[in-house]
Amino acid sequence: MPQDADIPPDQSLRIGDLARLAGTTTRTIRYYEEMGLLPAAAQRPSRSHRVYTAADVERLRELMRLKDLLGVSLGELGTLLAAEEARAEVRAQLRREDVDPARRRELLAEALGHLDRQLALVLHRAEELEKLHRELDDRRKRVRRKIRELDANAGGTFPPAPADALSS
Amino acid sequence: MPQDADIPPDQSLRIGDLARLAGTTTRTIRYYEEMGLLPAAAQRPSRSHRVYTAADVERLRELMRLKDLLGVSLGELGTLLAAEEARAEVRAQLRREDVDPARRRELLAEALGHLDRQLALVLHRAEELEKLHRELDDRRKRVRRKIRELDANAGGTFPPAPADALSS
DNA sequence: CGTGATCTTCACGTTCACGTCAAGTTTGCA
DNA sequence: TGCAAACTTGACGTGAACGTGAAGATCACG
Numbered sequence: 001m002p003q004d005a006d007i008p009p010d011q012s013l014r015i016g017d018l019a020r021l022a023g024t025t026t027r028t029i030r031y032y033e034e035m036g037l038l039p040a041a042a043q044r045p046s047r048s049h050r051v052y053t054a055a056d057v058e059r060l061r062e063l064m065r066l067k068d069l070l071g072v073s074l075g076e077l078g079t080l081l082a083a084e085e086a087r088a089e090v091r092a093q094l095r096r097e098d099v100d101p102a103r104r105r106e107l108l109a110e111a112l113g114h115l116d117r118q119l120a121l122v123l124h125r126a127e128e129l130e131k132l133h134r135e136l137d138d139r140r141k142r143v144r145r146k147i148r149e150l151d152a153n154a155g156g157t158f159p160p161a162p163a164d165a166l167s168s
Numbered sequence: 169m170p171q172d173a174d175i176p177p178d179q180s181l182r183i184g185d186l187a188r189l190a191g192t193t194t195r196t197i198r199y200y201e202e203m204g205l206l207p208a209a210a211q212r213p214s215r216s217h218r219v220y221t222a223a224d225v226e227r228l229r230e231l232m233r234l235k236d237l238l239g240v241s242l243g244e245l246g247t248l249l250a251a252e253e254a255r256a257e258v259r260a261q262l263r264r265e266d267v268d269p270a271r272r273r274e275l276l277a278e279a280l281g282h283l284d285r286q287l288a289l290v291l292h293r294a295e296e297l298e299k300l301h302r303e304l305d306d307r308r309k310r311v312r313r314k315i316r317e318l319d320a321n322a323g324g325t326f327p328p329a330p331a332d333a334l335s336s
Numbered sequence: 337c338g339t340g341a342t343c344t345t346c347a348c349g350t351t352c353a354c355g356t357c358a359a360g361t362t363t364g365c366a
Numbered sequence: 367t368g369c370a371a372a373c374t375t376g377a378c379g380t381g382a383a384c385g386t387g388a389a390g391a392t393c394a395c396g
Contacts, residue, residue, distance in 0.1 A: 014363090014372075014373075015372090015373070016372065016373080025354080025355080026372095026373085027353095027354060027355065027356085028353080028354065028355095030374095030375095031353070031354060035353095046374095047361065047362080047373095047374055047375075048361090048362070048363095048373090048374080049361095049362065049363070049372080049373055049374075050373085050374090065296075065300070066300075068239065069293070069296055069297055069300055071236060071239045073352075073353090074352080074353075075352095094314075101318055101322070104318055105315065105318055105319075108311055108314055108315045108318070109315070111311050112308065112311050112312065112315070115304060115307055115308045115311065116308070118304055119301070119304050119305070119308065122297060122300055122301050122304060123301065125237070125297060126294065126297045126298065126301055128233075128237055129237055129290060129293060129294045129297060130294065132233070132234075132237055132290055133287070133290050133291065133294060136283060136286055136287050136290060137287070139283055140280065140283045140284070140287065143276055143279050143280050143283065144280065146262075146276055147273065147276045147277070147280070150269055150272055150273055150276070151273075154269070182342075182343075182393090183342090183343070184341095184342065184343080193384080193385085194342095194343085195383095195384060195385065195386085196383080196384065196385095198344095198345095199383070199384060203383095214344095215343095215344055215345080215391065215392085216343090216344080216391090216392075216393095217342080217343055217344075217391095217392065217393075218343085218344090241382070241383095242382075242383075243382090
């Protein structure tokens with residue numbers, strides 16, 4: 001668990017701060033940048049320090065969250081993230097109301113597609129996890145029942161023969 | 169997705185068959201054996217072929233499933249699997265009714281502990297996934313609402329100014 | 337009992353996702 | 367302006383989880 005020093009002092013964070021706030025390392029951040037997951041802030045004067053904002057903390061946390069929850073590689077994550085980028089683009093375009101409705105619809109439809117792809121991934125995994133959950137729950141109930149049976153005739157003779165096979 | 173040739177011809181499978189049936193490679197199977205995830209069938213005459221049964225197919229599939237769903241390393245998976253081993257042991261002992269009740273309770277309690285550990289893992293992940301699911305659903309709803317708004321006054325002038333900020 | 341497919345054990349190679357060290361540079365601050 | 371702390375790029379190292387040969391043994395079948 002990351003040391004949750006959740007007092008984001010606001011803009012102008014440096015890479016070390018970002019690492020601490022997101023619960024990771026500077027190496028990882030540079031690596032993610034290299035992989036295109038964190039945009040390289042193109043106009044950085046080369047050899048000067050990287051600067052970040054609170055939004056970047058959020059973005060990085062979201063990245064790590066998705067990576068963990070969806071169990072995807074950084075490459076696949078990059079694809080999903082490109083969708084997020086597109087959504088940001090959409091938001092920017094939508095904020096200016098001088099875009100023609102046809103284009104607006106296009107952008108929105110695209111965003112919808114991206115969201116649906118992510119949702120499909122999430123739903124599939126959630127379903128599988130739920131299945132596993134139910135299985136474990138069933139096993140647990142069986143074990144607890146056996147314990148209760150055992151406790152019922154405590155101090156007595158042998159308990160009644162169980163007679164039911166436990167599924168593997 | 170593994171090519172689901174689900175016609176398990178029954179016992180006496182060889183490593184290639186197991187690989188095909190479980191949707192993986194022989195290398196992976198040997199590796200898992202080396203890691204102690206698949207027991208090495210101790211009395212194999214050294215330099216003879218490995219033999220497997222349909223149960224092993226199940227076990228291997230379960231292994232891959234857990235690894236994927238819980239996102240754990242093979243090491244951690246080994247620990248969880250040791251629990252399964254213990255449960256198998258319990259089942260074996262419980263089948264013979266000549267074990268004294270105290271020991272039975274012990275074994276059952278142990279099994280319960282293992283199951284609870286797995287359940288905790290699963291529940292935590294399921295919760296996180298559900299949170300992500302709700303978030304994506306919300307975003308999707310917003311996008312769809314915008315599309316409907318746009319479609320409502322189609323062919324007309326500009327749509328009414330949205331006036332609501334889209335959360336990042 | 338020959339033979340081709342499949343398997344055996346080394347052993348080294350590879351990819352991913354970073355860790356780690358080195359040498360020089362930039363920044364915040366006294 | 368001086369300086370320590372934090373940063374920069376570059377390069378090599380590492381652990382996990384396999385992939386990929388090589389050289390020989392074994393199996394299943396005609």
